[in-house]
Amino acid sequence: MLVVTRKRNEAIVIGDGIEVKVLRHGRDGVRLGITAPPQVAVHRQEIYDTIRAANTSAAGSGVPVQSLVDRLRGRVEPS
Amino acid sequence: MSQPAPAPSAASEPLVVEFPSGIPGFETCHRFVLVASPELAPLACLRALDPPEASFLTVDPRLLEPGYDLTLREFERARLGAADEPLLWLAIVSIADGEATANLRAPIVINPRRMTGCQFIRDEVEYPVRYPLGRV
Numbered sequence A: 001m002l003v004v005t006r007k008r009n010e011a012i013v014i015g016d017g018i019e020v021k022v023l024r025h026g027r028d029g030v031r032l033g034i035t036a037p038p039q040v041a042v043h044r045q046e047i048y049d050t051i052r053a054a055n056t057s058a059a060g061s062g063v064p065v066q067s068l069v070d071r072l073r074g075r076v077e078p079s
Numbered sequence B: 001m002s003q004p005a006p007a008p009s010a011a012s013e014p015l016v017v018e019f020p021s022g023i024p025g026f027e028t029c030h031r032f033v034l035v036a037s038p039e040l041a042p043l044a045c046l047r048a049l050d051p052p053e054a055s056f057l058t059v060d061p062r063l064l065e066p067g068y069d070l071t072l073r074e075f076e077r078a079r080l081g082a083a084d085e086p087l088l089w090l091a092i093v094s095i096a097d098g099e100a101t102a103n104l105r106a107p108i109v110i111n112p113r114r115m116t117g118c119q120f121i122r123d124e125v126e127y128p129v130r131y132p133l134g135r136v
Helices: A044-056 A066-073 B074-079
Strands: A011-014 A018-026 A031-037 B013-020 B031-035 B046-047 B053-060 B088-095 B101-112 B116-119 B131-135
Touching: A044 B053, A044 B088, A044 B101, A066 B131, B013 B116, B046 B088, B074 B116
Parallel strands: none
Antiparallel strands: A011 A018, A018 A031, B013 B031, B031 B046, B046 B053, B053 B088, B088 B101, B101 B116, B101 B131
16 A cells, blocks of 8 residues: 655645545544546445445346335326 | 436337446446336346346336435536436345335436446435335
């Protein structure tokens, strides 16, 4: 792991077009500003991990469950 | 804000949708087909064509939460190559221990015009990852 020391308003640049800047730091945490190209997704790690786990647990549940289909049909508003 | 796209019609052919980054946990899955059938409706099946060929049940989040916010950030629209055309929104359904839930926090959004999709994670909106759909 690369470890660098940065002061407020100092940044690091990663690859082509990704910049991470320290906006503020204090006892409660560090506030970062991230600039990245639109195709690069930036997420807080804990929520990303939560979504990955949710996707993994949902995969393979592709077998239709009739009771669920029936219940959802009850929610469809008549057009 | 643009109008949401209608749900896929029952008679539609399987549509191949490109997911340039895959989805979290399935980053190697770049091509999916969306299968809608009368038996499944209002669910639709999103199936990966690339290994590990994961398969997901999905539902339109507005069916669960009629006021579901369909706003995308500018860079998210850019990732879908979307101007203001209608987009297709899908919440992934999970069934575990007989309980069905839908992920409203990280919807799949598809641009039907470009056949490009992405799973977006909503940071600022507190939609649940496991919205309860009841026992099945």
